[in-house]
Each structure stands twice: as C-alpha cells, then as structure tokens.
Amino acid sequence: xxxxxxxxxxxLQWYETMLLFRRFEEKAGQLYIQQKIRGFxxxxxxxxxxxxxxxxxxKKDDNMITAYRNHVHPISKGVEPKYVMxxxxxxxxxxxxxxxxxxxxFSKEFHFFGGHGIVGGQIPLGAGxxxxxxxxxxxxxxxxxxGDGATRQGSFHETLNMAMTWKLPVIFIIENNxxxxxxxxxxxxxxxxLYKLGHAYEMPSYAVDGMSCEAVHDxxxxxxxxxxxxxxxxxxxxxxxxxxxxxxxxPAKYRTKEEVxxxxxxxxxxxxxxxIEKNKYATKKELEKIQERVADTVKGAVEFAEESPFPxxxxxxxxxxxxxxxxxxxS
Numbered sequence: 047x048x049x050x051x052x053x054x055x056x057x058l059q060w061y062e063t064m065l066l067f068r069r070f071e072e073k074a075g076q077l078y079i080q081q082k083i084r085g086f087x088x089x090x091x092x093x094x095x096x097x098x099x100x101x102x103x104x105k106k107d108d109n110m111i112t113a114y115r116n117h118v119h120p121i122s123k124g125v126e127p128k129y130v131m132x133x134x135x136x137x138x139x140x141x142x143x144x145x146x147x148x149x150x151x152f153s154k155e156f157h158f159f160g161g162h163g164i165v166g167g168q169i170p171l172g173a174g175x176x177x178x179x180x181x182x183x184x185x186x187x188x189x190x191x192x193g194d195g196a197t198r199q200g201s202f203h204e205t206l207n208m209a210m211t212w213k214l215p216v217i218f219i220i221e222n223n224x225x226x227x228x229x230x231x232x233x234x235x236x237x238x239x240l241y242k243l244g245h246a247y248e249m250p251s252y253a254v255d256g257m258s259c260e261a262v263h264d265x266x267x268x269x270x271x272x273x274x275x276x277x278x279x280x281x282x283x284x285x286x287x288x289x290x291x292x293x294x295x296x297p298a299k300y301r302t303k304e305e306v307x308x309x310x311x312x313x314x315x316x317x318x319x320x321x322i323e324k325n326k327y328a329t330k331k332e333l334e335k336i337q338e339r340v341a342d343t344v345k346g347a348v349e350f351a352e353e354s355p356f357p358x359x360x361x362x363x364x365x366x367x368x369x370x371x372x373x374x375x376x377s
Contacts, residue, residue, distance in 0.1 A: 047252070047264055054327040056102055057318055058336070060259045063101070064094035064315045066340045067118040070127055073344050074117060074134060078294050082352075083134045087148050088115040092289040095314035096221055097122040099262025100189055104270055109179070111159040111172045112191035114149035115221075115288075119191070123156040127343055128350035137354035143365065144357045157186075166192065166199030169218070173209045176216035176279075187215045187273040189266070195226025197240055206281065210247045213278035217269045218244075220283045222256070227292045228300045244281030256286030257312040 071089045078087045093115075101122050112119050117134070121127050125141055133140025134148055142152050142161075151161040159175060162168040172190025179186045196202055197220060209216055220240050224231055231238050244251030250272065254265035262284060269280035287309035291298035298306075322328050328336075 047268055050260070050264055050267065052260060052263075054325070057322050057325075057327055060095075060098045060102065061315065061318045061322060061333075062336050062340065063098045063122070064259075064318065065337065066127070066343060067094045067097065067121065068315060069340050069344045070118060070121065070131075070347070073348060074131075075290070075294065077134070077348070083148065084136065085147050085149075086114070087134075087294040088117075088292065089288070089290045089294070090115055090118050092309065092313070093221060093223060093256065093286045094118070095259045095262050096191075096219070096256050096284050096286055098314075099259040100219070100266045102259070103263045103267040104187065104189065107157060107184075108186050108270075109157045109159060109172075109175050109188040110191070111168045111175065111188065112161065113165065113168055113193055113196065114161065114163050115193070116151050116161045117148065119161075120151045120153050120156065120158045123153065123158045125151075125153045125156050125158065126347075128347040129153075131347035131351040132354050135351040135354070136356060137351055138357045138361070139350070139354040143361070145361075145365065166196040166201045168192065169196065169199070169202050170205045172218070173205045173214055173216055173279075176209070176214040177212065179215055180212070185274055187217060187270055189217050189219060191219045191221055193226060194220055194222040194224065194231055194240060195229070195234070196220075197243055198226070198234060203243075203246075206244060206247045206249060206279075209279040210249045213276060215273035215276075216279045217266060217273060218279060218281045219266075220281070222283050222285050223288045224285075225288075225292065225300070228296065228298070230300075239283070241281055241283035249279055249281050251281040251283075253283040253285060256284035257309070257314050257317065259314060259318055 071091050075089055077083045110123055117130055120130055129141040133142050136144045136147055138144045142150055149163045169192055172188050176188040222240055241251040241253045255261040265282050272280060
C-alpha cells in the first residue's frame with residue numbers, strides 16, 4: 047500500500063475535524079446525563095480517525111451509510127453540527143426532523159444515508175446505493191460502515207457475494223473496536239482477523255490501523271481508486287477502540303483499565319497534534335484558535351437545539367410514505 051505524503055493543510059484539517067467530533071460527543075454524553083437527550087446514545091469517542099482519514103481520501107459526492115453509532119458521520123459529510131444536535135434533542139430542526147434521534151441521522155443533500163438501528167441492516171443498503179451509481183454511470187463510490195458484530199449477520203456475507211459478483215463501487219469498512227456490545231471478537235468467531243472474511247469471495251481485503259489518520263486515508267484511497275476504475279468492492283478492517291461503553295447505559299466492566307489506557311496512549315487526535323507541533327505547522331496561538339472555534343461550534347449547536355421546537359403531533363403522520371404519480375398505472 048502506497049504511503050501518501052500529507053500536507054500541512056491536511057493535518058490541520060484532521061486536527062480540527064477530529065477535535066470537533068470529540069467535543070461534540072463529549073457534550074452529547076453530558077446532555078444525555080442531564081436527560082436533554084433521551085433514548086439510546088452511542089458515542090464515537092476514540093474512533094475519530096475512521097472518518098477523518100476516509101473523508102480526506104474521498105469526494106464530496108461519494109455516499110456514506112453506517113449503523114447506529116452515527117452522530118459524527120453526517121458532520122464528516124458536511125451537515126452542520128447544530129442540525130445533528132437538534133436531532134439528538136428530538137427537535138423539528140434536526141436532520142431527520144426530530145423523528146430519528148440518536149440512531150437515525152440522514153441527509154440526502156450531503157449523501158449520508160443513515161444511521162440504522164438494525165445490526166447489519168445497512169450493509170445490503172450500502173451495496174444497493176453503489177448499484178444505483180453503477181447503473182446511472184456516475185463515478186461515485188459508497189462507504190459502507192459497520193461494527194465488528196455485524197460481520198456475524200448473514201446479510202453481510204450475502205452482500206459481499208453480490209457486490210463482488212456485480213463489481214459494485216462500494217467500500218465495506220469494519221469499525222473493529224473489538225467488542226460487539228460487550229462481547230469480544232475472540233468469543234464470537236474463530237476468525238479474529240475480520241478482513242479475511244472477504245477472501246471467501248475473492249474480494250480485495252486488508253486491515254489498517256484505525257488510530258492513524260494516515261493509515262486510514264491510504265487504505266480508503268487505494269480502495270476508492272479500485273472502485274472508480276470499475277474493479278469492484280473492497281473490504282477494509284479498521285482496527286480502532288471506543289473509550290466509552292457500548293452506549294451510555296454500559297459501564298464497560300468487561301474490559302480492564304489497562305486495556306483502555308493502552309489505546310488512549312495511541313489517541314488519533316494526540317498523534318496528529320504531535321505531528322503538527324513537531325513540524326511547526328501551527329503556532330500555539332493558531333491551535334488555540336482552532337480549539338476556540340470548535341468550542342464555539344459545539345456551544346452554538348446546543349443553543350440551536352435548545353431553542354428549536356419539538357415536532358407538532360400531526361407530523362407523526364407525515365414522511366411515512368412517498369407519494370408518486372406513475373403514468374403507466376391506471377385505475
């Protein structure tokens with residue numbers, strides 16, 4: 047895998063992007079405890095490089111779909127954080143009109159297709175989106191994210207078979223944070239190198255370091271190039287770690303403090319910041335401005351969510367079906 051030489055601008059963008067993800071999720075966790083966010087709440091803290099590195103390796107019009115740990119995925123695609131925060135609050139100004147909440151973020155405008163609560167349910171949908179692009183002749187690709195637990199679903203294997211057979215422009219990304227809820231990978235399968243599951247379908251498959259933006263960028267870039275050439279899908283296992291429990295209700299007693307600290311020592315934000323400081327890409331004052339900008343964005347998002355109204359009761363019956371007029375259907 048070729049190693050890209052990254053610019054100062056890329057490192058600064060990675061730093062600000064990941065810091066925004068981290069601060070947004072930290073605030074979401076606080077607001078959940080205050081009961082301003084209800085229902086389920088799955089935080090992305092620790093996994094930020096999986097998005098920052100992928101976005102720098104792809105195009106604006108490329109598609110993305112994922113599971114229910116999805117607060118910052120739409121932000122990575124360009125959705126303003128205030129609309130995501132409003133969705134967490136269940137407000138009508140949210141990106142899903144307050145009807146989706148934590149697990150069901152959407153933005154057609156920014157090519158983000160969820161946010162899916164059913165484990166593995168998004169995998170065949172990701173292949174379907176890629177099929178549409180191939181059918182229409184676009185040069186777009188689809189990033190289809192999933193957790194390590196989703197690889198145990200039959201739909202995962204069925205989709206890999208079809209995607210490889212039809213050479214669909216999709217990148218399947220396993221966010222391997224080592225625990226499906228509270229169950230370790232080792233307890234669920236004899237195959238612990240999850241990228242090897244793609245070999246059964248002769249699909250190009252490999253693992254990359256999910257604590258490194260550089261590794262994620264290069265891994266996704268290689269797969270994107272292959273997909274745009276018409277050579278079909280790739281399965282990438284990105285090894286990462288969530289610092290918090292599976293959800294806000296999970297005390298995560300199934301892992302040791304030493305294990306958590308060993309991953310925190312590889313923190314992706316700290317690594318990028320170290321590179322910036324080592325190469326003098328930014329002064330202390332410039333870094334403080336980035337931090338202030340991020341803090342202001344998160345604060346503004348919370349204020350927007352607080353001030354936004356809840357949906358009207360009658361909206362419960364809206365957006366259930368899409369009305370279409372089909373000229374070839376007669377009564």
